[in-house]
Amino acid sequence: MMRNRNLLLATALLLPGCYSEQGISHKDLKGTIRLPKEASQVTMADGDETWEIDDPRAIGPVYIGVFSGLDANLEDYVHPEIGPITEAGINTYPYGGTTVGRFDWACYEAIKCQVVTGRFKDYDDILDFFTNELRQPILNLQGNEVTSGLEFRERCYEVLYRTGDYELPFISGDDLDFVDAGEFWEADIEILHTDYREGVAVWGWMDKPSFNFGFGTCNENLGTGTFYYELDNDFTTGASFQNLLGYPAQYIEDGDYVAEEGAVINNPDEEFVLTLGFENAD
Amino acid sequence: MRTETALTLGAFALTAGLAGCDRGNTEVFEGAASHVPTTIDIGEMQVLTAQEFDELRESGNLYDWCKETDDEGRPRCFFGQVSSTYGEYRGGATFTFKGTGDDVCIMSDPETVFWSSFVGRPEFNEDGEDPDFEKRYRDNLLDDGDIDVYAGLSSYYTGSPGVEIGDFKGFYTDSKGRQVELEYGLCLRGGSGISDSSFNTAQAGRGAPEWCSFSTAEREGVEYTVVLEAFSVPVDDGALSFGAFVLEGDCEQVQDECAVLGEALVAPTEEEVENDSYSESTVSCSTKMELAYCNSRMTTFCCLNPEMCGDEPEDPGICREIVQNRDSYCGEEDFLCCDG
Numbered sequence: 153m154m155r156n157r158n159l160l161l162a163t164a165l166l167l168p169g170c171y172s173e174q175g176i177s178h179k180d181l182k183g184t185i186r187l188p189k190e191a192s193q194v195t196m197a198d199g200d201e202t203w204e205i206d207d208p209r210a211i212g213p214v215y216i217g218v219f220s221g222l223d224a225n226l227e228d229y230v231h232p233e234i235g236p237i238t239e240a241g242i243n244t245y246p247y248g249g250t251t252v253g254r255f256d257w258a259c260y261e262a263i264k265c266q267v268v269t270g271r272f273k274d275y276d277d278i279l280d281f282f283t284n285e286l287r288q289p290i291l292n293l294q295g296n297e298v299t300s301g302l303e304f305r306e307r308c309y310e311v312l313y314r315t316g317d318y319e320l321p322f323i324s325g326d327d328l329d330f331v332d333a334g335e336f337w338e339a340d341i342e343i344l345h346t347d348y349r350e351g352v353a354v355w356g357w358m359d360k361p362s363f364n365f366g367f368g369t370c371n372e373n374l375g376t377g378t379f380y381y382e383l384d385n386d387f388t389t390g391a392s393f394q395n396l397l398g399y400p401a402q403y404i405e406d407g408d409y410v411a412e413e414g415a416v417i418n419n420p421d422e423e424f425v426l427t428l429g430f431e432n433a434d
Numbered sequence: 435m436r437t438e439t440a441l442t443l444g445a446f447a448l449t450a451g452l453a454g455c456d457r458g459n460t461e462v463f464e465g466a467a468s469h470v471p472t473t474i475d476i477g478e479m480q481v482l483t484a485q486e487f488d489e490l491r492e493s494g495n496l497y498d499w500c501k502e503t504d505d506e507g508r509p510r511c512f513f514g515q516v517s518s519t520y521g522e523y524r525g526g527a528t529f530t531f532k533g534t535g536d537d538v539c540i541m542s543d544p545e546t547v548f549w550s551s552f553v554g555r556p557e558f559n560e561d562g563e564d565p566d567f568e569k570r571y572r573d574n575l576l577d578d579g580d581i582d583v584y585a586g587l588s589s590y591y592t593g594s595p596g597v598e599i600g601d602f603k604g605f606y607t608d609s610k611g612r613q614v615e616l617e618y619g620l621c622l623r624g625g626s627g628i629s630d631s632s633f634n635t636a637q638a639g640r641g642a643p644e645w646c647s648f649s650t651a652e653r654e655g656v657e658y659t660v661v662l663e664a665f666s667v668p669v670d671d672g673a674l675s676f677g678a679f680v681l682e683g684d685c686e687q688v689q690d691e692c693a694v695l696g697e698a699l700v701a702p703t704e705e706e707v708e709n710d711s712y713s714e715s716t717v718s719c720s721t722k723m724e725l726a727y728c729n730s731r732m733t734t735f736c737c738l739n740p741e742m743c744g745d746e747p748e749d750p751g752i753c754r755e756i757v758q759n760r761d762s763y764c765g766e767e768d769f770l771c772c773d774g
Contacts, residue, residue: 220612221608233608236604238618239618245608247612349612
């Protein structure tokens with residue numbers, strides 16, 4: 153009994169020693185992103201032919217950052233504050249950030265830099281979007297149109313060495329990023345482990361696709377090199393540019409939707425709402 | 435009693451263990467050349483033209499050619515030595531040059547050459563490919579130094595020339611009071627095995643030349659500082675020899691070990707330093723070794739001059755044919771034989 157009491161006493165003395173204030177100012181910020189309904193509308197063109205699509209699957213990746221502050225005088229849109237101009241360029245030095253959707257290679261070279269995570273339920277959903285909305289059917293290596301989700305899946309499992317859909321980020325099931333909230337498309341976001349100071353501003357933009365469903369924030373020469381047996385079909389899979397949040401003005405283009413004012417965070421435990429309501433027009 | 439003994443032994447072990455930690459490992463080195471400075475400032479150097487670079491490569495007396503100065507007293511290039519600081523502070527060399535208004539290339543080469551021994555299948559290259567590619571003879575690890583190159587506008591340089599090496603870092607305080615470290619260094623670096631057109635921040639490793647290029651556009655006549663930080667000093671003599679120069683244009687034409695030859699200098703004696711009587715001379719046969727390296731003939735060179743390389747290769751048989759035909763090889767290329 154005495155021995156147990158000593159053990160308890162020693163444990164009680166030791167436990168406070170385990171706690172130390174490390175002065176880390178990182179916080180997880182939670183909130184909602186709002187996009188105007190017009191953000192999912194794209195005018196497509198192929199030669200002289202043009203057509204409109206209005207589909208949430210056309211929503212591009214949304215880049216969200218946490219910044220020291222915003223400045224309305226730097227660009228045509230509200231832009232994060234910048235640091236000194238150096239040889240490396242003008243950097244915003246973000247505190248943290250995240251995305252709502254990102255580019256992911258969906259197994260066929262022809263659609264690299266065109267598939268964003270959180271937009272498609274399954275393989276058939278992708279085929280439907282490319283065939284019926286974009287009018288760009290996905291072709292296999294033999295040049296034949298891929299018409300079956302089963303073939304699509306088989307190709308993905310084979311070329312990416314996967315065994316389940318849960319391993320493929322561009323297949324979201326019912327867990328899509330954006331939901332219809334009447335006037336807006338809305339998505340919940342969480343910015344993990346961001347450096348935090350009172351008064352920081354959350355700001356961001358959506359990369360809107362061009363007339364041929366190309367994205368200005370995706371670099372076809374980045375990403376993973378394919379080391380598949382198709383030696384005559386060697387290519388990189390595409391990925392977003394680096395430093396998007398550090399140099400946003402380099403990537404924001406005509407038609408992109410930008411936050412017209414940031415969400416200022418004075419209490420990191422309170423959820424914020426950020427509306428990307430300004431359509432940039434160069 | 436048993437507890438007392440255990441406590442005594444424990445205290446003894448702890449004391450002995452702690453005492454064991456109190457050493458700098460300096461005793462395992464040959465010894466730094468204490469009479470060789472740890473930090474030197476070379477002053478201002480010329481920016482060589484392409485024609486002058488050709489003269490450098492063909493010059494008979496390299497060291498004298500480099501020491502020739504222009505009207506403003508600036509040498510063409512520099513060969514010298516620094517010793518180890520043992521880590522108390524950062525050592526190396528600094529020099530300045532004036533911007534040309536165009537691209538410049540800064541080249542530095544520490545002694546001597548380094549290569550990895552071949553660890554793959556011995557039959558890998560049996561199909562008539564160059565056997566030297568494999569470099570199956572091991573490198574002599576004791577004669578290699580490592581210099582890291584940094585450069586930027588002198589106005590951003592934080593070091594004290596000739597006293598202590600600094601850097602080109604600055605700080606920016608944002609509107610929320612957060613300090614952000616900024617890099618004002620300009621080097622787009624080459625020389626590392628992983629450097630390429632999109633990845634130019636890696637330093638080259640031991641014994642390897644390292645070059646850096648950047649634009650001085652709109653800054654003609656503005657002073658730049660170059661830092662050659664002594665990252666690693668050879669343990670065979672405690673002195674790190676190196677050569678360095680600045681060249682007009684990009685670094686396209688200097689990207690190999692042959693750009694700076696003869697940088698492995700004999701370390702000065704204490705007397706020579708005291709009497710200021712030291713004159714540069716190259717470590718025996720080291721220039722031939724560099725030539726063999728940059729011409730991809732290291733296996734042949736090491737077989738013919740084993741004293742210049744490291745341990746014996748795992749398969750001594752690779753030298754048999756080469757040694758048997760020594761005269762033929764020596765006649766083929768001067769640099770293959772030290773005594774040739």
